[in-house]
Amino acid sequence: MLSTLFDGLSLGAIYALIALGYTMVYGIAKMLNFAHGDIIMVGAYTILTTLTMNGHPIIGVVAAVLVCTVAGIVIEKVAYKPLRGASPLAVLITAIGVSYFLQSVAQLIFGSKSQAVQLASFGTVKIANAEINIGTLITLVVGAVIMIALTLFVKYTRTGRAMQAVSEDRGAAQLMGVNVNKIIMITFAIGSALAAAAGVFYLLQIPAVSPTLGSMPGIKAFAAAVIGGIGSIPGAMLGGVVLGVVEKFALSVPALAPYATAIEFALLILILLVRPIGILGKKRREKV
């Protein structure tokens, strides 16, 4: 039981990190970046390449964060910026296009087969008669640290407050001298860096990489962001953790295990029906 809880929390941390990227981009740039999940895959392949070139895992992690950040910024500039002001549907479809683009490029370069990535091997530690893998603990701790850091950043730094301003009222923020383009670029950069971190933790748990690595976690993290209330940073964290724990507990019950994904999505629908803006979402008034 305890072991499942820890697994759930650590998976939740991974989903939360990805969901944070989704929610920040949605809140600030007002768009759904469907390609976000595939940034994880980009990070994972960077690590694979570093390891194949006999680099140290830490270098791999740093490289992954850098590559993902750059990728995020480039994607924003090339695919999303021209569509600012266009209908949300168009942006969503472009995002889907970008996602496929990333997946096919990865397949062309690395092949479609799953490849093993041994980032680090950790032993286990006994906590109250459950064997907990140290990698899981690291994910939890570092993930929590990153999330706390992000919250502090958004609340107390100048850039962070500028991000909040843009998300509330872009026009007014512009009037107050905020460089909206730069803020959006920074948002994408941070989101992608978080995705890279999520990728690293993912590899610690599941040491394999393939072009479709980011697809399912991306969708689930999106669901997590929506559950928590899209546009809200604490909401994304809450949604991620909830989804991760639910998934692991569903998997640990043999009768429910095949339906784990269905249960997660059913939970999403249920929460949306009861509270359409998500648990911690902010109500938006629609004016005529």
Add this chain to the structure above:
Amino acid sequence: MKTFKKVVAAAMSLALIGSCFAGCGAKNAKSGAAGEYTANNTEYFIGSTGPLTGDAASYGISVNNGAMLAVEEINAAGGLNGVKFKFEMKDDKATAQDATTGYNSLYEAGMQISLGSVTTDSCDSFATSAVEDNLFYITPSASAAKVIDGRDNGFRVCFGDPDQGTLAADYIVETYKNAGVIYNTSDSYSMGVYEAFKAEMGVKGATFTEATFDAENNKDFSTQIATLKDCDVIFLPMYYTEGSLICKAATAKGCKADLIGTDGFDGIADLIDSKTVSNKVKYITPFDAESKNETVSKFVESYKAKYGKTPDQFAADGYDAIYAIYNAMKAAGVNDVTIAPSDLCETVKASITASDFSLTGATGTMTWDATGACHKELQFKDVL
């Protein structure tokens, strides 16, 4: 204006439709009676479909490599009565609908006999069409029972899923006390072997713990390992990709059980080593690349020379399937390169099920019975 746009649209679409018919009409394409597609054949055409892309790509590529190697050897030795063979595998991405599309293009290109498909769903789809046309198929690797069940033109080189499940159950009951099994509910191969395992365990009166996963959505096995933490052996009927992840997860979680896989585990040696996995790992297979047997080592040598890597079991199965067809055709004295698929099917069927027919190939010595099942020896191979 709007009308003009619509005229342009209509013209474009008609042109498009026209072009797709144009391409199709060009071949010797008359729908209908059998044998009309093969009238222009200059070589015996063996067709098949398999996953050349996607997650299962390594299986399709292996079968393709093995089969091509066999065809080259046969052609180099003069073919059948001087007539050469041609082999082609169409990519079906391990899906049923692409297998049918592949079947159709192969059939219209003059396919006379086939290796079916590599994966189970595709082979089921391929077989449905093959039954309609009475085309002979011998699949190297599609092991689910339903692939050849009730289809008298269907044969296979590999073991059926039930055989492996039964063998594993017998071995486990003899050797271990506390058995567990993890299987993949989203994969017909895994389910097929599991069902047979469960049945045989029931027959032997033994109990076991089980855990499931769905490979599509979950690649993390810590929960499953936790459920089976008290077992001293875990049976893993699945493919090597997930198998390798489970082996690593078992070590990571401190589970000490022996891990036994089935023939899908072939290829796992590339993904695990003693640093990442501390458990004992072995699997059921008819093919051992390190065997000292003459036929096997000759095959391994030629394969390495041509492709630069050690062949896996799928390659060996593909190799043997081609030789099975060749030997059966030779024994039956087939002499007409334009022979219709249906006629060839009857001939080869009779030949391959004859009581004196057997093939010694890379996967052992095999004989076939009228149900299409292949009889050969099973063995365990240690990985770690």
Add this chain to the structure above:
Amino acid sequence: MNYFKNIKNAFKFKNCINYIIVGAMLIISLVMSSMGELPRSSADLLAQMGYSILLAVSLNLVVGFLGELSLGHAGFMCVGAYIGCYFANSLYEVIDSKLLVLIISMLIGGSVAAVFGLIIGLPALRLKGDYLAIVTLAFGEIVRTIFKNQPAFGAALGLSTKRFGSDLYIVALIVVLISLFLIQNIIRSKHGRAITAIRDNEIAAKAMGINITYYKLFVFVFAAFFAGVAGVIFGSKVTPVTYSFFSFNYSIEILVMVVLGGMGNITGSIISAVFITYLNFQLQDKLPGELAALKYLVYAIILILVVIYNNAPKLAALREKLSISNAISSKKKSKNPAAQHDDKNRWDVVPTKIPMDEIVSTDLKQEKAYTPDKPEKGGTE
């Protein structure tokens, strides 16, 4: 008076064009088949085009006409395929005629899918935009997972269905014609106008007395019905029917067909469905091995470029310049400027959608110059 005018209108070219395209496909293939020139692969391809058209057009109803993004269309198809074909398997033992079994199972599959459309439509009433997208996506995954685990439907091995045979394309294309008839009549009636009114400005539509609940549910149920029928056609062509086909990726492929064809444009959906199906077929044949990924790469690039070209606000000037329609209308204008105002059909080319925050912060936008109310733009320039 109006009655006869309506009938006369119905036969005008611009209203008939969809029937002409599909009818031509059907007639040409029938002719070729009777001459013995229609190979099995073409018959297969035509059947595939048939159900792709059904899917694209039905999704267009939801996305293009109602304006709601549905990412779970493959889920409706899944329901229709499994349940319709399950009944077909039982019906084949009782009824002799293949065609009758197919028709009955299409109706069953479509109806069950329509029920699911109702189930999905209910959350749609409470949710907006992106939230609805994720709910439809979740629905698609849930449906797929449930069927994946039912032994009655074959579980992982899939449902074994009876092939209808190489005449399937005839039935498929006729079904498409019938569906087009139903869909176009709805679209061109006051119901269709109500639906597009909801898309353009929901609150205004409500204020005008349009029953939002009724129409939203109606569209979902209607679209789901046709997706279910498409699923049964698919199941009669491909066996076994496996859960893995109805993935989120397939929902996206259908969405691509709709977007490429133009949202709200039925002719466009038909053409892009045919085109993409054909393209897939050719690429699958011609691209060996790992190069198959090239196909998705090209797809993705085309998608991105087309969407950016069609929607980027900054490219509006470029679009005006390159637009075929403007080139033609500028010629027409020089002949009779006054005629523009009488052309009743011009108004639906004009985007009437007025996003709220454009109105609110219009003065604060730096990129766009102040533009007057949109409806005038198309009529007087």
